[in-house]
Each structure stands twice: as C-alpha cells, then as structure tokens.
Amino acid sequence: MDMERLRFAHRFDGISGSAIREIFKMIAQPGMISFAGGNPSPAALPDETVDRIAHQVLQQDGKAILQYGATEGYAPFLESLKTYVEQEIGCQVPAVLPVTGSTQAMDLLCKAMIDPGDVILVENPSFLGNLQCMKFYQAKIVPVESDENGLLLDRLEEAMAAYHPKLLYVIPTFQNPTGKTLAYDRRQPIAELAAKYGVVVAEDDPYRNLRYAGVGGPSIKSFDKEGWVVFLGSFSKIISPGLRVGFMAGDAAIIRKCTMGKQSTDVHTANLNQAIVDQFLRQNLLPEHIAEICASYREQLNAMLEELDHFPEGTRYTKPEGGLFVWVELPEGLNAKDMLEKAVANHVAYVPGTHFFANGGHENTLRLNFSNSSVDQIHTGMQTLRTLVEEACKRK
C-alpha cells in the first residue's frame, strides 16, 4: 500500500494505540507479575456455571438465541435487567439498553451527544479507554480536579458554567485509576448541577459491587429528577469480561438515540451472551459469587497496602474500600514511566499514571492492580518495586 495515497479520517490525528494495551503486549511473557491490567482473577471467572447455563439456555431457547435479535435487547434479559438495575441503583429507570460491554455504552453516548469540539468534563485522572473513545469523537476533554473524596463541586460548577459541556464522565465508586469513591453527599449536588446546566452525566459504575470494607451509598442517578444522568453498568467485573455484556439505563429519549446508533454499530448484543447473564440474574447467582470474589480480592488488596506501607518516605497512596486499583504517588521527582522498563526487566509491570491524565504530566504516579495476582505474587512484586523506588530515591 502506498501510504501517502491512503486517506484516513481526521479523528485518528494524534491518536496512537491504547498505552495500556501496548503495555499488555510488552508484558505477555511467562513469570511476569502484572499489576498493569484490570483483569478479574481467573478464580473469579465462573466457567463451570457459564458452561451449565449456556447448555440450559440453548436447550430452552436455542433457535431464538441463534436468530437475529432486537437492537433493544433479548426480551427475557430486558426484563431481568431492568429489575436488577432498579434494585442496584435504588431508583426506577425509564429505559435500559443491553450493550456489548459498557465500553460500548460510552461509545453510543458519545455518538448520540458529541459533535467535534463539544466539551466533555472528566475526572483527572480518569479511565484511559473512555478518554480514547472521547478523542475519536473529537471532543474537547476538560479535566476537573478532585480531592480524596472525588470531584470538587465548586470546580465542577465553574467548569459547567465556563464550558457549557455536553457530558460529564464520572466513575463514582472505586474509581479507575485512583480507587477513590465520590463522597455520597456530593452526589445529589452533582445531579442538581447537571439539571441546572443541561449536562448529561455518564455515571460509569462497574466496580460498585466489589466492596471489601465500609458501606455503600446512593448513586448519582438516584437523585436525578429530570433524566440527565445515564447510568452505565457492566457484568465484566462480576461475571466475565470475555462475554462482553454491559448496559446503560436512563432517560427514554437518550436511550432511544443510543439504540439507533447501536443498530448501525453491531445490530444487537449477541443473544447467547445476554441469555447467559439473564440466567445469572434469574437464578440469583450473583450475591454468592460476588461474596466469594470479594473475600479473595480483600486479601489481595490488604497485601498490597501492607507492602506500600514500607515504601520510602514521601510515597503516597490511596486506601480504597473496594474495586481493583490502588493509586500511588512516588516521591517528587521520580518518574514512573522511566522506571517501568526496569520493573519489567525484573518481571513486574504496572501502568504509569501519566496516561490517565487528559493533559499528561504527573510522572511520579502509577496505577497498581491487585485482582490478577496472588497474595504471594503481590508480596514478591511489591518488594521488587520498593527496591526500585528506593534506588531511584538514592539517585535523586
């Protein structure tokens, strides 16, 4: 191919592959202790149950499952999903749409709302994959500052007033990448600000059920009186990411636009995958399964926090009550991106924090995932990282 004659669309200008996925390739070697991904533990993946259920649904409704389905969703799942969502988020929702992983929910919401140059407010840092999604829609991404309890309300209102944004993207519980939870008393004000300024809120809450301490609280959506909040959910962390089943729930007009967008994207989410999740809900398998996952993840998180306690002075880190990630700020002047190569050479991987900031910087930060490593691996890997940080501190 003569690359000079091949004219790609401008939405790719300045976009490279996802940094995380490139790191995945670098670390795909035996013996690597990876704190880099966001993968569930293999032990958390219910392969025997899925096997049993797949057989069951194909026996019961095989012809319909293999036929084209409605973009709106597989009928039995639509029913069980609506009940599930309303219980989860503590309010009624006018419409739900099953999607091919909650990544697709973000894509469809951008498709519905964003013209090039439109502003999306995001937490700073935020989830890399969805920042990339927004860039493909040529949005102007404006970060809003947080403290240890999530988005700062005065900064948020300033940004809404100044930029007249189309969307606010927020991960309220055990945020990716920081592990922070948005204070429950900031949630009603955010719903009210959204209505005041006419901003659609994408409340992306895939980690909410992975709680190892403390108690949960209301969703932003539960305070939404006019329909500005769209709740994005996922079964990736509590059943399986490989099945690619998520959902969005909210105002009927917004969901309708997303449904139209989905018609031209993948027509519908695969029926078999919807039917499998439907049976997890109908057979009420989630509570016990989630309890099992959480028992194990709790130990893994605690092992990681214990090790971080021994890191050199000046190291700061979050102490999440759940989720999959711990966020680390190394002593000033250290560079987590530079350190990564040495870490990988020593069989430990993580994601440098700079990638999660809309405008880069913050080179002394990194994101650590604990769900995909055993407690032993966590101790070993964290001790390796501690040694590297200690050496870097000495060189400073």
Added chain:
Amino acid sequence: MDMERLRFAHRFDGISGSAIREIFKMIAQPGMISFAGGNPSPAALPDETVDRIAHQVLQQDGKAILQYGATEGYAPFLESLKTYVEQEIGCQVPAVLPVTGSTQAMDLLCKAMIDPGDVILVENPSFLGNLQCMKFYQAKIVPVESDENGLLLDRLEEAMAAYHPKLLYVIPTFQNPTGKTLAYDRRQPIAELAAKYGVVVAEDDPYRNLRYAGVGGPSIKSFDKEGWVVFLGSFSKIISPGLRVGFMAGDAAIIRKCTMGKQSTDVHTANLNQAIVDQFLRQNLLPEHIAEICASYREQLNAMLEELDHFPEGTRYTKPEGGLFVWVELPEGLNAKDMLEKAVANHVAYVPGTHFFANGGHENTLRLNFSNSSVDQIHTGMQTLRTLVEEACKRK
C-alpha cells in the same frame, strides 16, 4: 426531560430509525407471512451443534474465554479464520480482524476513513443498514448505476474521477436487495479502478455461500495488488446471526486503524462467540451445513419465482442464483409503499424498495425474502400479493 435543552449530535439530523426495523415491529404478530426480513430459516440455525460446541470450548478453554481478550481476536480463531478467508476468496490476506457481526466491519471502516462530507460510492439500490451507517459518519453518499450484471464500469470510473471518493461499497454476490451478482469479468477492472483512483473498496460478501444454481467466480479482492480492497465477511447467514461474528480482511495498515477504532467501540468481540465459530471451521462443519441450507433455500426461491411468473404483465423481477432476496418492479405507477399497509392487513409483509435507494424514488419496487418462509407460506403469501397487485393495476 426538557427536550429543548437536550442537545443531540448533528450526526442524527435527518436520521430516523431503520425503516426495516420499524416494519419488523409492525409485523410481529402471529400468522404473518413475512418476506420482509433477511433472517435465516429457523431450520438453518444449528442450535444442537452450537450447544455441543459451546460446552466443548468452555471445558477446554473456559477461563481464557471468560477473561478479557485481545482486540485483534481470540488467538485460535485468528488462525482458523485466516485459513478460511484465504480459501474462500482465493488469495492471501495480510490481516484479518474478527468483528461483532459484519455490520461492525462497515462501521469500523467508516470510522477509519470517513470525515463528514467525504464521498462514498454505493450501488443503487444498496443495503439499507449500511447506508444508515454511512449517514452517521455524515458521508456524502453517491449512487452508481448498475445493469443486470451489477455496477456499470464506465459510470463507476466517471464517479471516481468526479468525486474523488474515499470508499466504494459493493455487495458483489446475490446483492441485498436485488439478488444480482456482479459479473465476474467486471471484478478485475473494479480492483484496478480502485488502485488508479486511490479508493478503498468495501467488498461485502455475506451471501456468497448461499448458491443454489450456477457457479461462482473470483472475488474483487483476489485482483487487488496494492491493498485497496477490504473484504467483509459474515457467519450470520451460514451459522447464526444471533452470535454476531463476522470479519474483515485486507491491508495491514487499514486493519490496524480499524482495530484501534474497535478498542474504543467494544474492546473485543466476545471470546465465546469467536470460539464457537472457530470450532465450526476446525471441525469442518460448514460444507455439509451449507449444503443442507441451500437444498431448502433452493426450493423456497423456486416457489417464489414460480408465483412471480403469474404476476400481472409489466411486473419485472430478478432471478437470482442464490442469496436471500428477490427484487420486484411492479408495473409503472404502482406504489409498493402504499400497498404495504393492505398487505400487512392480509398477513403478508415485505420491504418497499424505495428505502434501499440513496435518494429514494422507485416507488414501484419491493424486496422479497424467501428464506424465512416455508414453501407453503410462500405460495399463500405470494398469491395474496398477486391479488393486491392485480387490484392495484385495475385501479390505475
């Protein structure tokens, strides 16, 4: 929701829901004989085999199948798919990408190539779903005329010279909606025109294996020396549409851009669905299954053509050698869109042809699907339609 404050993206301006999908809803009632969809026959859906294979792959590789996969595809499937594609289309392909139904292939190709206002050349008429997809990318859709053997080469070259298009979209075999096959001696010239004018060709060929008469010939892709032709394929018509597994194959740089686009769309196609199709290929189940499907579809097509032979003088229709559709032109002055309501009241449905033309018009045309009705239903339904056409002719 105060709809005046809700600001949707301009890509929805002038887009309504897919006309076909709206018709689907209208006809979802018992006793309806539907020639409207493009659904495989229930008998063609291998539910028992999928059940057996799902169990097999979940037993063998369940943990990997339920985990996140690579955007590039499930490794075993990537291997079997490449072999399959190369055998099917008679040439080597530098890269393949499994996608969530071949609808997603079109979406990703537009995402990679199309800025608002860019020109896409299409057959006239063409597949409604993908015309809708192009509209979402705010492409300028320019139809190119065909004769009974598909695209007219001189018109195609004129359009390439005049519009400097980014893409040409063509369904070469048993086209949707006309059932026409692009003459095999026009395929090399199209590949050469694409290279001459620097136009990417989307060769969308989901019906190629559904052949009931005659012999096939080379793909456009097989004449492609520089990489301008991207081949889009689907397992929807030969295994199951509900599984949502298709693929695209072509130049590595183009597939790479589509892969990056897919990262932000659904991360990857569900592994279970890829693994199931992988086993259909590895266990060599397709030839026998396709032969079974074709034996039945051949009888259904023949029943429909037999009935059309008795339609009023002035009725013209295609006589396809395969695929799922017959295209009918009613006598001049008749209106298939107006007639639909009466047909549905008499329990017969079809899609008015006007929906498939980029610029509308052609109100006397309609598309008939024969795969999803029994031979008896075809006789009954076509006799109903014939009566309606006869009545309309009398009123003229």
